[in-house]
Amino acid sequence: MVVEIKGPVTKEKVIQAIDRLSKEKEKKSLRKHFGKLKRGLNSVTFQQNIRNEWD
Secondary structure (H helix, E strand, O other), X not given: OOOOOOOOOOHXXXXXXXXXXXXXXXXXXXXXXXOOOOOOXXXXXXXHHHHHOOO
């Protein structure tokens, strides 16, 4: 990853760039999506049906 700091490089600008990068790296969780599919469905059949809706 490349971080470009325009103008004269100061300690404050470097700290701001590092803070910006650390905020972007937050991990995302998929836990909120667990269990959303109805039980008893075949996952392959479900995917085929969803994809066929686009045709």
